[in-house]
Amino acid sequence: MAGEFALIDRIRARARSRADVVLGIGDDAALLAVPPGQQLVVTTDTLVAGVHWPDGTAPADIGWKALAVNLSDLAAMAATPAWVTLALTLPFASAEERSAFVDGFLDGFCELADEHDVALVGGDTTSGPLAVTVTAHGLVAPGAALHRDAARPGDDVWVTGTLGDAAGALAQWRARGPFSAKLRYRLDRPTPRLAVAAALRGLARAAVDVSDGLLADLGHVLAASGGLGAALELGRLPTSRTLADHFADERARWPLQLSGGDDYELCFTAAPADALAIEMALDAAGCGAAVIGRITAEPGIRLTTPEGEAWVPGAAGYEHFGRA
Amino acid sequence: MAGEFALIDRIRARARSRADVVLGIGDDAALLAVPPGQQLVVTTDTLVAGVHWPDGTAPADIGWKALAVNLSDLAAMAATPAWVTLALTLPFASAEERSAFVDGFLDGFCELADEHDVALVGGDTTSGPLAVTVTAHGLVAPGAALHRDAARPGDDVWVTGTLGDAAGALAQWRARGPFSAKLRYRLDRPTPRLAVAAALRGLARAAVDVSDGLLADLGHVLAASGGLGAALELGRLPTSRTLADHFADERARWPLQLSGGDDYELCFTAAPADALAIEMALDAAGCGAAVIGRITAEPGIRLTTPEGEAWVPGAAGYEHFGRA
Structure with a gap:
């Protein structure tokens, strides 16, 4: 200078x-x-x-x-x-x-x-x-790290916190219309789930952070774990009250929750037998989490509506390139 | 994408x-x-x-x-x-x-x-x-790293390789005139002095790499070592034959060697008693080096021409900002 x-x-x-x-x-x-x-x-x-x-x-x-x-x-x-x-x-x-x-x-x-x-x-x-x-x-510690490649058929698929808030904020910003300060805060100030991750050592099998969108990031886990699949129930996606208020139509909201990046929640898999232990560990870590579906041996991610219908979102994933 | x-x-x-x-x-x-x-x-x-x-x-x-x-x-x-x-x-x-x-x-x-x-x-x-x-x-290994803050008054100041080649290439590129491919190679393909550095463990006291220019980087060593100074002899600056050929006027060349960045040579200090051991270690590492002056208790860098005159360059240092 x-x-x-x-x-x-x-x-x-x-x-x-x-x-x-x-x-x-x-x-x-x-x-x-x-x-x-x-x-x-x-x-x-x-x-x-x-x-x-x-x-x-x-x-x-x-x-x-x-x-x-x-x-x-x-x-x-x-x-x-x-x-x-x-x-x-x-x-x-x-x-x-x-x-x-x-x-x-x-x-x-x-x-x-x-x-x-x-x-x-x-x-x-x-x-x-x-x-x-x-x-x-x-x-x-050696052996204690969570990897992407450790999911197994039959595992529960878990997500911490809530999904779609950051994508909701971005959609509101792009629309230049009314916006929620709460959603915007989730976009600007994501919470790295470090306490959760520490609590999951020895309980979770595979883990990934949701930076590029749930489908894309879970897709990495499935690919790394030998080409597995997942069956997810859209009615179980953890949703903040604010997101539900601002995006009341669930068919407009699901794509934000499935393909929106920037949530920085953790998506992890675990044996169903460990569900109670995980709930207690996450309670102690001060963070909620929800089971949204199950790992399958059949490849691909299948989505089911609360009415039991198969559902295919418009955008299958999310990548940083082209985000601008 | x-x-x-x-x-x-x-x-x-x-x-x-x-x-x-x-x-x-x-x-x-x-x-x-x-x-x-x-x-x-x-x-x-x-x-x-x-x-x-x-x-x-x-x-x-x-x-x-x-x-x-x-x-x-x-x-x-x-x-x-x-x-x-x-x-x-x-x-x-x-x-x-x-x-x-x-x-x-x-x-x-x-x-x-x-x-x-x-x-x-x-x-x-x-x-x-x-x-x-x-x-x-x-x-x-603990204790084996070379730091900037370890120079002492009376230390020799050493520089590996040759100085000013990269700055010469940049000057030629800026002038849009004739240029030397050898100099340009030194700008584009700097050699990190890893073998030299390994050989200097236990021999050198303070060290810095010459990325921002000799005066600026040696200045960091002097400041970190408690506000010391240095007396450098311009006639001892290690100079490639190519640089000397393309910048024959030493008063135009010295600023390139003193204030030009991008050489990525090492500048280090060492006790004069270790000079022979250092020469042998550097020979074994396949890299030349020269003593260009001495650390002084008096702050500031003093430059002396081969004729014994004091010399002050136009630019006292070099920083990345404003390089564009």
Whole structure:
């Protein structure tokens, strides 16, 4: 610049540390002490302006979400988050604009990092079109991670929280009509289901986070588990009261819940015999969850209405490309 | 898309693995077995189109460089590289254009990854302005990492390889005049000094990689080491024959060597008593290095011409912002 090193100092001043951070921001790389007997879990996700959040989203919400989507991936592995790096590409002409954005961004980012004792240990700042890449590191005991490839025929299919709220907010934003602040909050401030994931170790079989939409993400589990299928009951999709109020017609709502991304709930499978233990574990973790169907040996996902009719949604999945 | 998951499959098909990768590309996160008794070293760097490489740079060169700049940070810590994640933001309208870019990108990326036994364990693909963020993970024994804050007054200041070649290439590209393919190769295909770094464990005190320019990066070492200074002799700057041929006027060449980024050589300090041991270690590692001056208790960097005159360059440093 003028300003890259000043900006890094600004970020460093707000970066949380932990006892296992031997060396944090400020050298060529971070130096981290991995606890003995733990495996390392690593995930990375990029959010790009114009693609991953509606125009006008507050910098604090972008900061929260950039971290949340990564922590959600760690949750899907049942890992405990530890350290993150942050690569920020900033388009602003002046150091003042950059600082204002970064200060707001860090408000949201650090709020979520503090909540989960996550240390920001390094990163990069570059000039260019606004984008954020976070790489998150978690820890898990060998054998305790949840994988996508472990579903079995006869497993219950579970979903945490509620589905479709974020997609509802996006639909309202696109329609430029009346909107619900509650739905919008679910889009801007997703909750990574870390407490749930920890509670599910040893109980759940396969797990995935619902980032691209239930059908797409459950589809990954089915494909990874050797080409299985699922029978889902649409009447059992967990639905918030707010979503039901704003999208009263269930045939307009189901596609939001089946194919909308950005919910960051967990979808997992488990033996039906473990259902009670799972309910108790999730109660203790403070998060609801619902069984929405069952894994089948026959490939494909079959959907049934509350009236018992087969149902096929218009869009079969959801991918980030083309979301803009 | 059409295409995000197909693109990920394409990348996965070419991703190298290693025995310590428990779970690579294809789940919510990678699962890695950190060897007992090793600390984890993590660094992340973003390259952005229009900022970090000249227009028209081959995708293979972008792929090489995106990995090389990260491995260079690991080298500066004397770490051995192990695993990387790759976040690609791609602007192309069609799946064919995306695939063509990614195939070329992977040619360069995988060539360098294979050379250093680095496994690609995860990543993200998003739609947006072309940018690449790599996060690299290395391993080092506790206490063996080189830090920036360990320089002492009286230390020799060393630089590996030669300085200024990349900046020379960039100057020629900007002038749109005659150019040297050798210099351009140094800009496009920097060599991370990993073998050198391994050889310097226990010999060097402080180290940094020269990514932002010698004065800026040595300045980081001096600041981190408690506000020290350095006295450098311009006549001892290691200079390639090609750079000397193309920039014969040393007063035009020195600024390229002092303030030009992108060389990715190592600058390190060491006790003068260790000079012979260092020369022998570097010989064995197959890389030349030169002593260019000495660390001083007095702050600031003083430059002396071969005639013994004090010299002050026009630009005192180099930062990525504003490079475009």
